[in-house]
Amino acid sequence: MMLLSFNKGVSNVNTLRVAFLAVAVAFVAAGCSTTKLDDSAAASSTKAAPAPAPAPTPAPAPVKQVDSTPATPIDPLNDPKSILARRSVYFEFDRSSINETDIAVVEAHGRYLVDHSARTVRIEGNCDERGGREYNLALGQRRADAVRERLKVLGVSVSRVETVSLGKEKPRNTGHTDAAWAENRRADIVYK
């Protein structure tokens, strides 16, 4: 049972990943189809010049930030090296204040959401297995709400941020150790 439960957690994550991939592929495909014309034009026109690596940005490069999206082929959300690849923030036992080390994660997603006003997210609050189910349901809700509050402060409209508590019912790690519990005291940022 425990094993099954664990597998389910994994398959859930995988399902989500597949969903993200699908979105990403759609994005990239769209990006490719529009840039392809440019690329092929650029490629044909620069055919003679072999050495300089062609592709990246036809526009001048100095713009430093991610918000130069129109020309960016890859959504930073899908960059495994980006801080946006981190979708979970963690909490202490019976606490709902985001761990200091994870605040940067929420802020990065906040900036992304500000820049991508069409995206919406669901924040899922989770708890470790210790204590009652109802109390943990309330605690998970407060954890999700804590993330939403942070996003709101960063300028994200709360209408774009749904929160749900899974209480202690959906542990990612079904172990009974301190490490397992720490992994389960968590809020996940799920892009819809």
Added chain:
Amino acid sequence: MNRTERISRLAYNRGNMPLFPADRDPPRSFRISASRSSSTPPQRPQGSLRARQLIIASVVLARAPFSWLGRRLAPAPAQLAAAALTMLGLLAGSPVRAQMTVEITGVGSQQFPIAVANFFSDSALPEDMAAVIRADLARSGMFRIVEAGPNPIAESAGVNFPDWKSRGADTLAIASAVRLADNRTEIRYRLYDSVKGNQLDGLAYLSSGADLRRIAHRIADRIYESLTGIKGVFSTRIAYVVQYSASRYELQIADADGANPLTALKSPEFIISPTWSPDGNSLAYVSFEKHKTVVYLHNLATGQRRAIASFPGSNSGPAFSPDGRSMALVLTRDGNSEIYTVGLDGGNLRRLTFDPSIDTEPVFSPDGAWIYFTSDRSGGPQIYRMPAAGGDAQRVTFQGDYNISPRISPDGKSLAFIARRSDQFQVAVIDLASEQQLTITDTVRDEAPTFAPNSRLILYATEVGGRGILALASTDGRARARLSGPNGDVREPTWGPFSK
């Protein structure tokens, strides 16, 4: 009124008597047999999260046929003389009464020693009724079962009282099952005091055959009440949730001993916080089947159910008012977890708490005057109470920094809850009059205590050997038992009301 009832009542009225012996029973397990698959549709294959369908199976709870009430049996002729003597003794303000009372109320009181002989039957009984009765009595912690031997003893048989007395069986139950011409079975039972040599109780039941186990529980209830003066709970029902896998949950209903489980609801998503309506006809619970928590009211006789609370945000923590007309619950519709009451028709929603902290797990006191609940307004979670119509809350628990899941005993005298101490979660009981607090379990991952309708036992969920099980403890912490099912994690028990 017969002698036993009077004596019992007297004994009961002494109050504060220790109900269980100092010696603790070793943990006992018994089997929760598999669901009757015929009553539920087969499990469908699981699809994606969204494609999975809820499979709802209805449970029809049979009404108790009149025969369960039984027909009182007059003392057998051989016992008439002894009964007459007893009656004289009673009228004289008797030492008989005193002796019975001392057994229950003395310091370090004993268990009642009782022999339950195998039933005499003219045809094979589908249930070992005597074994059911023995298990019931032993599980209560208030009886010591004396070996009665393999031979059945007919209800009409003469009883050699000195012999039973010398074997340590101060009381003896015997019974016969007789097949009638119309194919029904008559169960005739008698309870004897072998010290005094008289009949304490005698009753006849008519059975269609399918309810023999239930009649055995009824007889155990009679024996329990005859000797303790407290109403028995062996013929009541419990409900609980079983998780078989990450995507298979069932809400089940079973007899108080875990037998005859029926599935009321199957779901691919979690079910928590089931609770019985005061009339025993319905369960309210929280289901995540819509990928958010919604409170449902489920009629067990029809299998029909409807959402009582499906507001934006989380809907949870249902608790019926004692009159069964309204419900307290927890909603996050206005922000954080707050307590509300709502009529069972869905109208008259009222918010009772206004606090930025968590307010959750409301329960009504049996008189309907108070709502006890969990709040972390002081930092960690503690138990509070407020008037049932709302108002200032008073803190109730003060020991430790984590106390949750309050339940008030049906007699209104005790508060049971889960207390965390050094990362151990255990059922604790506070006597509301004396404010004395007692930890009553020896398990350390306890959750969801629920009182038996007679307030003497508490059923709760815990974890032993990595599995969720249900366990029993007497309210005074002296007796304990464990219920083990064949598979799955069992949790979220709720004890139903007295059966009708």
